[in-house]
Amino acid sequence: MAFFSFLNNTFLKMTWLNELVGKLVSDVFNISLESQLGASLQFFIYDVIKIFILLSVLIFTVSYIQSYFPPERTRKILGRYKGFTANLLGALLGTVTPFCSCSSIPLFIGFTSAGLPIGVTFSFLISSPLVDLASVILLASIFNWRIALAYVVVGVFLAVISGTIISKLKMEDQVASFIYKNSGMPELELEELTFRDRIETSIAGVKEIVQKVWLYVLIGVGIGALIHNVIPESFITAVLGVDKWYSVPLATLVGVPMYADIFGTLPIAEALVSKGVGIGTALSFMMAVTALSLPSIVMLKKVVKNKLLAVFIGLVVTGIIIIGLLFNQFAFYLI
Amino acid sequence: MIIKILGSGCNNCVRLEANARKAAEELGITAEFVKVKDMADIAAYGVMRTPGLVVDEKVVSFGKVLSPEDIKPLIVK
Numbered sequence: 525m526a527f528f529s530f531l532n533n534t535f536l537k538m539t540w541l542n543e544l545v546g547k548l549v550s551d552v553f554n555i556s557l558e559s560q561l562g563a564s565l566q567f568f569i570y571d572v573i574k575i576f577i578l579l580s581v582l583i584f585t586v587s588y589i590q591s592y593f594p595p596e597r598t599r600k601i602l603g604r605y606k607g608f609t610a611n612l613l614g615a616l617l618g619t620v621t622p623f624c625s626c627s628s629i630p631l632f633i634g635f636t637s638a639g640l641p642i643g644v645t646f647s648f649l650i651s652s653p654l655v656d657l658a659s660v661i662l663l664a665s666i667f668n669w670r671i672a673l674a675y676v677v678v679g680v681f682l683a684v685i686s687g688t689i690i691s692k693l694k695m696e697d698q699v700a701s702f703i704y705k706n707s708g709m710p711e712l713e714l715e716e717l718t719f720r721d722r723i724e725t726s727i728a729g730v731k732e733i734v735q736k737v738w739l740y741v742l743i744g745v746g747i748g749a750l751i752h753n754v755i756p757e758s759f760i761t762a763v764l765g766v767d768k769w770y771s772v773p774l775a776t777l778v779g780v781p782m783y784a785d786i787f788g789t790l791p792i793a794e795a796l797v798s799k800g801v802g803i804g805t806a807l808s809f810m811m812a813v814t815a816l817s818l819p820s821i822v823m824l825k826k827v828v829k830n831k832l833l834a835v836f837i838g839l840v841v842t843g844i845i846i847i848g849l850l851f852n853q854f855a856f857y858l859i
Numbered sequence: 860m861i862i863k864i865l866g867s868g869c870n871n872c873v874r875l876e877a878n879a880r881k882a883a884e885e886l887g888i889t890a891e892f893v894k895v896k897d898m899a900d901i902a903a904y905g906v907m908r909t910p911g912l913v914v915d916e917k918v919v920s921f922g923k924v925l926s927p928e929d930i931k932p933l934i935v936k
Binding site for chain 2: 594595596599627629630631633634635637702703711712725728732826827
């Protein structure tokens with residue numbers, strides 16, 4: 525156990541880095557760590573370096589695993605199962621299939637026109653951005669393993685339940701009509717990847733994601749540093765404190781339209797929790813930001829009709845609020 | 860030769876098109892470049908991951924940005 529916590533502190537939490545940055549701020553910059561500026565600087569520099577190190581290592585590993593699960597293969601696997609099993613597999617495969625929001629529409633069309641039930645496709649579309657392997661490790665780094673595991677379980681659960689309900693509602697007619705016209709969509713042959721191909725893809729993946737998210741990370745950590753050290757705790761707990769029943773719905777509704785990356789939202793969630801905001805409230809905010817965003821809703825609207833879109837948003841929002849309330853209620857088991 | 864770039868206009872599609880143009884230029888091939896941005900049209904090619912590269916109506920690559928060197932063998936007839 526001591527060995528595990530040593531590994532955890534060294535590689536995940538990087539406590540040594542925090543101390544190093546603390547020395548840099550106090551000895552080189554000559555700013556006291558007790559001061560607002562010093563503490564903010566320490567948090568900012570430490571968090572930015574830590575997130576970029578973890579991000580690079582994680583994206584590399586995750587891209588490597590993902591190279592075994594292209595969406596073409598996922599579609600084939602899912603086609604063999606029915607009912608609840610298909611929804612569960614859809615949600616689980618969503619966590620390992622490479623996914624970028626700009627591909628969500630061709631993916632939706634590809635799955636649907638191949639005859640996969642809409643509910644299964646939605647299970648996949650919900651879990652894919654929400655429960656990303658890299659984000660789970662980051663959650664473990666910032667909070668702890670219990671919270672990270674609980675996050676995976678509720679995320680997959682949300683994806684399975686929402687997809688199952690959409691299946692039960694029989695909404696196949698709620699899909700834009702051109703999709704079924706594509707039912708003769710050609711199945712492309714997948715090339716065999718060599719070890720070198722996979723390594724190259726993984727390195728390209730790291731570059732691409734770092735390019736895409738670095739700004740969100742800087743902004744996220746910046747806001748986190750402000751919350752940490754400048755904005756008074758009394759102000760934050762007055763609005764988002766655990767004792768306020770509306771804190772979870774409020775955090776969720778604020779998060780829904782926002783488009784940001786999970787790596788950018790984690791430092792904000794971290795800072796909020798350190799200021800007395802409930803872990804459930806912070807997680808609701810994070811889940812809402814990653815699962816739904818205005819751009820993704822606008823894109824989805826091109827392929828599904830309003831009723832299905834409303835059901836999808838309604839289910840996800842309700843689910844996130846319930847999850848947040850539960851996490852706040854049972855936080856003492858997790859922290 | 861008609862070379863189509865499938866993609867909604869994201870960064871990767873722009874890079875892929877630039878690489879394809881470079882490959883064609885270096886080989887001395889005159890090709891017509893077409894951008895396919897409509898999602899339904901992209902899906903009709905069977906492509907679920909953008910950007911996609913289509914040479915004379917045949918999908919030759921999808922889901923990655925090929926370098927000019929990788930594109931060359933795909934457009935040489």
